[in-house]
Amino acid sequence: MSSASPSSPVTAAMLAIGDELLSGRTKDKNIGHLADVLTMSGIDLKEVRIVADDEPAIVEALNALRARYDYVFTSGGIGPTHDDITADAVSVAFDLPCEHDADALRILADMYRAREMEFTEARKRMARMPRGAQHIANPVSVAPGFIVENVYVMAGVPQVFQAMLDNVVPTLKTGAKMMSQSVTSQFGEGDIGTPLSEIQKAHPETSIGSYPKYDGQRFSTEIVVRARDAHLLEAAARDVAAMIENIAKAKASSTFA
Amino acid sequence: MSSASPSSPVTAAMLAIGDELLSGRTKDKNIGHLADVLTMSGIDLKEVRIVADDEPAIVEALNALRARYDYVFTSGGIGPTHDDITADAVSVAFDLPCEHDADALRILADMYRAREMEFTEARKRMARMPRGAQHIANPVSVAPGFIVENVYVMAGVPQVFQAMLDNVVPTLKTGAKMMSQSVTSQFGEGDIGTPLSEIQKAHPETSIGSYPKYDGQRFSTEIVVRARDAHLLEAAARDVAAMIENIAKAKASSTFA
Structure with a gap:
């Protein structure tokens, strides 16, 4: 190639x-x-x-x-x-x-x-x-x-x-390979939608996709970050993981408040 | 409907x-x-x-x-x-x-x-x-x-x-339902292609599709006749079945000749 x-x-x-x-x-x-x-x-x-x-x-x-x-x-x-x-x-x-x-x-x-x-x-x-x-x-x-x-x-x-x-x-001629990193969220898209949109704005060189899953009872989400540069990919995926952790903490503290 | x-x-x-x-x-x-x-x-x-x-x-x-x-x-x-x-x-x-x-x-x-x-x-x-x-x-x-x-x-x-x-x-508004009849052929498309094309020409109101299957060893074919009229469907499907029988007979007689 x-x-x-x-x-x-x-x-x-x-x-x-x-x-x-x-x-x-x-x-x-x-x-x-x-x-x-x-x-x-x-x-x-x-x-x-x-x-x-x-x-x-x-x-x-x-x-x-x-x-x-x-x-x-x-x-x-x-x-x-x-x-x-x-x-x-x-x-x-x-x-x-x-x-x-x-x-x-x-x-x-x-x-x-x-x-x-x-x-x-x-x-x-x-x-x-x-x-x-x-x-x-x-x-x-x-x-x-x-x-x-x-x-x-x-x-x-x-x-x-x-x-x-x-x-x-x-x-075939090929381009720079698109790399991806996947982060699983136990929360549905409704919980993560707004902060995820902020992360996408902060990382314009990456493409962040959000894929809802439904197990018959509740929704969870697979978040996939894609980029052609490993460092940009890593930075965005890190922010996504931190965002999920923050939501989990916020939910835990509101539950036990 | x-x-x-x-x-x-x-x-x-x-x-x-x-x-x-x-x-x-x-x-x-x-x-x-x-x-x-x-x-x-x-x-x-x-x-x-x-x-x-x-x-x-x-x-x-x-x-x-x-x-x-x-x-x-x-x-x-x-x-x-x-x-x-x-x-x-x-x-x-x-x-x-x-x-x-x-x-x-x-x-x-x-x-x-x-x-x-x-x-x-x-x-x-x-x-x-x-x-x-x-x-x-x-x-x-x-x-x-x-x-x-x-x-x-x-x-x-x-x-x-x-x-x-x-x-x-x-x-939704719906049309006359398309009906289909399926005929399985033990022969590949190469054996049935020419006579099947003749049958399609003889039954222009039907749509005859031919779907090869490959089991890793040999090809067989699923022939699907589709029509919006039951009689036309039946007539074309009968011709397809007769065609396959004829090929089988021809092959048997050439083998045992």
Whole structure:
């Protein structure tokens, strides 16, 4: 990975494609995985969209996202059936012909020959991509994903998506890694909201998030401080911890007063 | 629920709001739940976006979605802390003042009084909403969601999101319910892709989806036929089942030939 200057974060978006995600039939697992991997790599995932297997919807979303972010990662719609239209849609978005890629045909033909399976017309669909696209190797089921400019087109099946992503990540430029420190508060957001807001103001270079949890009885809060600088991170997290201690003391003294 | 004419499907989008969803810290559970509930209700979820706790990003996405779909459901960002900015962003999107709602203040004050808890400034933030918004009752933690025109603003904590959604669904107009029938294929998409595409062409009123599964060794396929008419659904599903039987027979005869 090449590292960009810390002052210019590297940004990314995800476009998850598939009717099954919108009907509830399939619960997406790729968004959370991509979010984890990008965060660990110092790339900021800024936006996610989920659209149906619908060419105009895919084209519009892709064009909006690829213009705005350094990278766009897509999942889904690159299999062999009629509802797999991602290669066509990406081709339309880039105004490129969508055609059978010679290398992809060759590696698929080799694989099916080795498995003594017929290389059907449907299977040949998996070799279609925008002209000139680069492959993303698929160690799970061979049929490659592909890259056009800043768009990375990957499979929807989580095992395949993850394997493709593993191949892609080392080639991406990355920013200064976002570090985070988590502080657990036994108090709900209502108790900590005002002082936490003051701490955020006092530490403008950090981003302080507050995540309520509900156990069926009461709320507690996970406070996550994020920064690209270890010292700034440490200072803000220390203030958060002190704030929680102060609230605990104040509550204890009011209880026993 | 009032039922719209079957020829005019009712459409919806979701806007999930929160840095934590994009950093991977929190794995979203609301999108899949909303998808399930809407599908059961005969409402088509057409698009989902996830954006950060960033006012311009929320405003832009919300304005795009609310102009395009019958309903927009949002999750997240309505708690008491500084990073809860959804009420402000929705107000900006609708060009309405964001202010403490008198009814919301009252029910929150009552609740905190009953619990002998202080009604802090932070907690009062949860009563803020665009002027004139309708409440969405929150049976879990009292602080209400709200409705402005076709936008339903709900909490991010899944238990609260689900409870709010339960209150909202009976008030929505719904379309003819999409029915589905699922046929399991022991064959991968490469075997069924071409004949399945023919079946889709022969049944244009249905939507046939093909969902590959991978068990670590081999691919199988779940074929889902969807239609708003039971007879059309049945006819297409029958053709899919016959197609799979034919492939099985062809494979058996070629093996034993």
